[in-house]
Amino acid sequence: MNTRQLLKGCVAAAFTLVAASAPVMAQVEATQQDYQVVQSLQRVFESVAEKVKPAVVNISTVSEIKFKHPPIPPQFRDFFHQFGIPFPFPNFPDSFQTRALGSGFIVKVKDGWAYILTNNHVVAHAKKIRVKLSDGTVYRAKVVGTDPKTDVALIKIHVGNKKVPVLQLGDSDKIKVGEFVIAVGNPYGLNWTVTHGIISAKGRHGLGLNPIEDFIQTDAAINPGNSGGPLCDIHGRVIGINTAIVRNAQGLGFAVPINIAKKVMEDLLKYGKVIRGWLGVYIEDISGELAQKFGVKEGVLVTKVMPGSPAEKGGLKSGDIIVEFNGKPVKNVADLQLKVINTKPGTKVKITVIRDGERKTLTVKIGQMPGSQQLASADLLSKYGFSVQKLTPELREKLGLPKWIKTGLVVTEVKPGSPADDAGLQEGDVIVKAGTTPRNMRPVKSVDDLLAVLRKGGDSGALLKVIRGEGVIYVVLNPQE
Incomplete structure (x- = not known):
């Protein structure tokens, strides 16, 4: 008997043993109560879809890329003329157009204008932006402002006296991992597609997608074309803007928290630019060994203080471990960065540090991030x-x-x-x-x-x-x- 025959015999014997010892399974029947529970959940998803879909828009853009004739030194141009070839080349294309699709959602209507939140990468470099509403009407859109650091953009369309639906914005700070979420968008041009899933994680950073990252991770199906669409809770409130996916992966979608997007929107509408707080320190996460030595569980280590910065004026020093910011624990570098940039410049905050083994609280007046004005200029001048x-x-x-x-x-x-x-x-x-x-x-x-x-x-x-x-x-x- 060879090895293959031996294995077949063992498998057959095992199945015979299991079949002989296994109890007879009774047929499972769902009760009326079971169906009622499932139907209740189904009605929630149906309700959210009906509430959200009318305020979601389809965004199509046209970008033009212009060519320049190849830079050929004058001494080589005679070569072409010898063979009767004109220069510059007459048939060389001057430009070509690219088209892209994305999503967005209406958040505000004022003075006949409907304001739409979307991703910066959806409208960046677009020469023409068209917005299609759920009723089929199409409008030419204007860019109000963009923020490449968070990948958030605000555009507007003139709707006049027409009544258009507006989505309610939720509070992304209160969401919890495991909550149901619903995503609405236009993946691959399939307009107003609804998918659902859960919040898989919060505070995702270090992905290299944006300069400022604090993503909500979800397993709700998100595909190209969903970018800029809303991620909603079971009440239909927007908790995030669907932004990115991991290529060749399933169930790995990321959304910008709506609280970040709300600040960007409010700044663009009020100031025409995004204003961010600035501390002026170089920091790094604390390793396990350092945390043990300093007797802390969380915090960030200050490695350098910029001369003339708010941090220097407030008394922060290299070697300090920042453990609290305005009474709230500091978990890591990304956490502190978000706390600082979301603080209005000019605000005095309490920063608690561990210095030489002792706990010390400093008062620091937050400054305005250098380059904010230049960024604002770029936002306005970009159009x-x-x-x-x-x-x-x-x-x-x-x-x-x-x-x-x-x-x-x-x-x-x-x-x-x-x-x-x-x-x-x-x-x-x-x-x-x-x-x-x-x-x-x-x-x-x-x-x-x-x-x-x-x-x-x-x-x-x-x-x-x-x-x-x-x-x-x-x-x-x-x-x-």
């Missing part, structure tokens, strides 16, 4: 498609500008196909005056001066006085349609 830099004496000399031009903004980048490109702005142009009409034009001394004019101009745009080389031109800059 015009250009970047600027304040004119300095070095730049004035480099550009060969007359000495009488002492203030202005130098255009450092113009995106192909953007409103700035359409208006004729070029890199190296110097914006010296701006206004909404020729009569109210004023000198531009800072980025704030330009931003104020652009905000005031709104949909009607702005008039710019520009120095280009030795000449002066006027440019009418209109926002993205």
